Amino acid sequence: MMDEFEAIRPYADAEVPAVMARLFADREFLDILARFRFPRLAGPMGWMLKPLIAQRLRREFAGIHSVDTLQARIEMYLDRTIERATDGITYSGLENLQPGRAYLFIANHRDIVMDPAFVNYALYQTKMRTPRIAIGDNLLQRPFVSDLMRLNKSFIVRRSITGRREKLAAYQVLSAYINHSIRNDGESIWIAQAEGRAKDGDDRTDSAILKMLHMSRKDEPFADSLATLRPTPVSISYEYDPCDQAKARELYIRATTGSYSKAPGEDDTSIALGITGYKGRVHVSFGKPVTEVPEDAKQLAVDIDQQILGDYRLFPVNYLAYRIWNDRDPEITIPDLGDLFTPAEIERAEAEWGKRLAGCPSVQQPYLIQQYATPVRNQYRLKAGLSL
Known part of the structure; x- marks a missing residue:
């Protein structure tokens, strides 16, 4: 039965050892691992690191x-x-x-x-x-x-x-x-x-x-x-x-x-x-x-x-973004942040959100705000029984 799914299906247990052996010999894969694990050394020392990584992988995944x-x-x-x-x-x-x-x-x-x-x-x-x-x-x-x-x-x-x-x-x-x-x-x-x-x-x-x-x-x-x-x-x-x-x-x-x-x-x-x-x-x-x-x-x-x-979990940052969003929804009422979160949580979120806004070019900021604000609008429209 599985034959018709051959091109798209996940690998079966019997194929695991052969596929893993192929992976541990793949230069591109080893190169990415080397860069990920040893970013400073991967360029000049890549030739030496790759065989070592391959050896370690073979050891670590032996018997699987x-x-x-x-x-x-x-x-x-x-x-x-x-x-x-x-x-x-x-x-x-x-x-x-x-x-x-x-x-x-x-x-x-x-x-x-x-x-x-x-x-x-x-x-x-x-x-x-x-x-x-x-x-x-x-x-x-x-x-x-x-x-x-x-x-x-x-x-x-x-x-x-x-x-x-x-x-x-x-x-x-x-x-x-x-x-x-x-x-x-x-x-x-x-x-x-x-x-x-x-x-x-x-x-x-x-x-x-x-x-x-x-x-x-x-x-x-x-x-x-x-x-x-x-x-x-x-x-x-x-x-x-x-x-x-x-x-x-x-x-x-x-x-x-x-x-x-x-x-x-x-x-x-x-x-x-x-x-x-x-x-x-x-x-x-x-x-x-x-x-x-x-x-x-x-x-x-x-x-x-x-x-x-x-069921989407809204965090303080979502409400902070909603507060400054140009597309706020006039049909819904959003509670005050202080009624939902502790002062420490709000303070932490304000610092992180401020950093993210500052790192974003001003012309792109509306799109950053939209990402975090939209789930607030959607959830409160639902709560108010309004169409989505």
């Missing part, structure tokens, strides 16, 4: 013959990243999930690697199976990145195809794979609610993704087909986004020139910054699986958004 044991080993590195780059991570809603059940986690999308990594981490800590992760092929420009991601339960979404017929065929396979994973393999799936990160802070589910999930099950009504997948909204909030300046710059260029083209290696920079950059506090909220699925994809998107936007 399955994806689960590999994830257990990676978890140690994730712990370290969380310690260095965050002020702690919290979770809510895990009681909505039943161990042994497979879910379709539909999540807001802010960071390329860390969004699914934090979801994995939460489930791993509670001894639940980690999901298979949807990742766009635009991020897999180099063979070693593809190997790394597919070792870690990622499957490939072919976003770079342009022909309409090829696109349809690719979505058909993707739809069949996601359904097969949940229904037949009993393995959960993580997928972003829309293509690409929400760079303006406006988290909205694209109903086209929900329709894609039904493509391979046209013999069943939409509502029944989707209900079998147990769609579960997931909302992730970073107090601070390490890529916020880059996102503001992109939004500004788009708004002023009408388009934006990425520089070579820009995705790599976003990935590295997203992993290592300071995030403040991080909260992951697991919503309630949608059991009453409507017959209409657009209505299901609205239902999912209500949970994602309603």
Whole structure:
């Protein structure tokens, strides 16, 4: 059965040793590790460092013959990243999930690697199976990145195809794979609610993704087909986004020139910054699986958004940004910061927010403010019973 999914599926346990051997011999991969671990020495001493790193990796990962044991080993590195780059991570809603059940986690999308990594981490800590992760092929420009991601339960979404017929065929396979994973393999799936990160802070589910999930099950009504997948909204909030300046710059260029083209290696920079950059506090909220699925994809998107936007953890910085936002919403009332947070929390946030604003060119500042302010508007519109 797996043959039709050969080109997109994650690696199976039997493939782990061979793929790891290939990775530890990949010059580009070793070069990036050398630069990451020893930034000053990597240039002049790279020729000496790379064989040493390869040797150490082979030693450290010797005896790993399955994806689960590999994830257990990676978890140690994730712990370290969380310690260095965050002020702690919290979770809510895990009681909505039943161990042994497979879910379709539909999540807001802010960071390329860390969004699914934090979801994995939460489930791993509670001894639940980690999901298979949807990742766009635009991020897999180099063979070693593809190997790394597919070792870690990622499957490939072919976003770079342009022909309409090829696109349809690719979505058909993707739809069949996601359904097969949940229904037949009993393995959960993580997928972003829309293509690409929400760079303006406006988290909205694209109903086209929900329709894609039904493509391979046209013999069943939409509502029944989707209900079998147990769609579960997931909302992730970073107090601070390490890529916020880059996102503001992109939004500004788009708004002023009408388009934006990425520089070579820009995705790599976003990935590295997203992993290592300071995030403040991080909260992951697991919503309630949608059991009453409507017959209409657009209505299901609205239902999912209500949970994602309603469960989003707002931090002091979000309110600080909202206060100076030009697009404040006249229909909603926002409580005073002092009623929500301690003076120490507010003071810390003001210092960090001031630093971020100061580091952002004034013409780009509105787009930085928008990223942090939009979740406040969305959540309070929901609370007031207004349309989103």
